[in-house]
Amino acid sequence: MTHTSPHTHPHPHPAHAAHRHASPPADGTGGDQAELLDLEAEVFAEHIASVTAWLPAETAPRHIVDLGCGTGAGAFALLDRWPEARVTAVDSSAEHVRRLREKACARGVEDRVETVRADLDAAWPDLGTPELVWASASLHHLAEPDRTLRRVHELLAPGGLFAVVELAGxxxxxxxxxxxxxxxxxxxxxxxxxxRHAEHMPHRGADWGPRLTGAGFTVEGERTDTLRIEGAGNEAVGPYAVNALRRLRGSAADALPAADLDALDQLLDAAGPHSVLRRADLAARTERTVWAARRGR
Structure with missing residues (x-):
């Protein structure tokens, strides 16, 4: 893993642009998406752990809310970081919530995890008064993210921390x-x-630093990490690439020439000579930016 530019600031400041995502709100089934998220969590586990360790929490949070939790990559990393905490994990996908609950039981932490299925663009359920709110690659999917930032500000305990993670493409x-x-x-x-992404995800690439400040937060830290996980050193990279490229092909099929589609099919053919699983130069590459913002006391 490579990374660049972690830094901390005592005052609000404009942040680097970030965009992407891996985890759009699902339609209620979400099986393929859930598999992709599970693989992504395995590939980037070291980075997630490094982010949770970097967060400028003044005291150990007792209650954490994970907004757009997916299948639990952030939730479980946060529980590892703070063994006495409990997490309320919120997602719109029934499949994501089901998988997260199964993982919690398998890990023996089911008593520390509450799952809530909810649409963050609609009315919010009662999520308590957490000391930490985590939102990884979820804000840019929302119709009105600025309203969500204000809601988080109201939700947090005084002095509480809001961690925003976004991915660059x-x-x-x-x-x-x-x-x-x-x-x-x-x-x-x-x-x-x-x-298509610009049309359906207009907030992808948002500069979240000023938007957090505008919602009443003080941005205390920002880091941008450039990640490269070699397939030779992580056995999940191959299946992750297959899953991601399959989804990419499906989304772009109507905009690509036949020769490109044929090449993608050969890359996705696990038994074929051109399979991505046979490539020694396969690597998962992305960029993630993290903001740590605090509600005032």
């Missing part, structure tokens, strides 16, 4: 000149989808 896996059968096909997929 969808992950990449192949070198720019790959694959040999059709160089650059991965980047062409991303380019084909760029206008």
């Amino acid at each position: 969808f992950p990449r896996f192949l070198p720019e000149t790959a694959p040999e059968i059709r160089p650059g096909v991965e980047e062409r997929c991303h380019a084909a989808l760029a206008h």
Whole structure:
């Protein structure tokens, strides 16, 4: 893993732009998405742990709320960081919530985890008064994220911390000149989808620092990490790449020429000679920016 630019600031400041995501609100089933999130959590587990360790919590939080929890990558990293805490994990997907609950039971922490299925763009359930709220790759999916920031400010205990994690685009896996059968096909997929993402996720790429300040928070820290996880050193990278590229192909199919679609099919054929699983240069590459913002006392 490589990373750059972790830093802490005592005063509010504009933050770097961040965008992406891995975890859009699901439609109620979310099986394929849940599998992708599970693999992503495994690939980037070290980074998630480093972020939780970096958070400037003044005291150990007793209650944490995870907004847009997915299948639990953040929730369980936070529980590892603070063994006495309990987490309320909120997501719109029944499948995500189910998987998270199963993981909590398997880990023996079911008494420390409450799952809540809720649409964050609608009326919120009672989430208590947490000392820490975590939102990883979820804010830019919301219709009115500024309203959500204000809600979080109201929700937090005085002096509480709000951690926002956003990702710069969808992950990449192949070198720019790959694959040999059709160089650059991965980047062409991303380019084909760029206008669609701009239309359906207009808040992707938002500068969350000023928006947090505008909601009443003081931004105390920001870090931008450039991540590269080599497939040779992490066995989850291959399946993660297959899952992500399959979803990418499905989304971009109507905008790509037949030759690109054929190349993607060969990359996704696990038994074929061009399978991504056979590549020694496979790596998961992305960029994540984290903001730590505090509610005043």
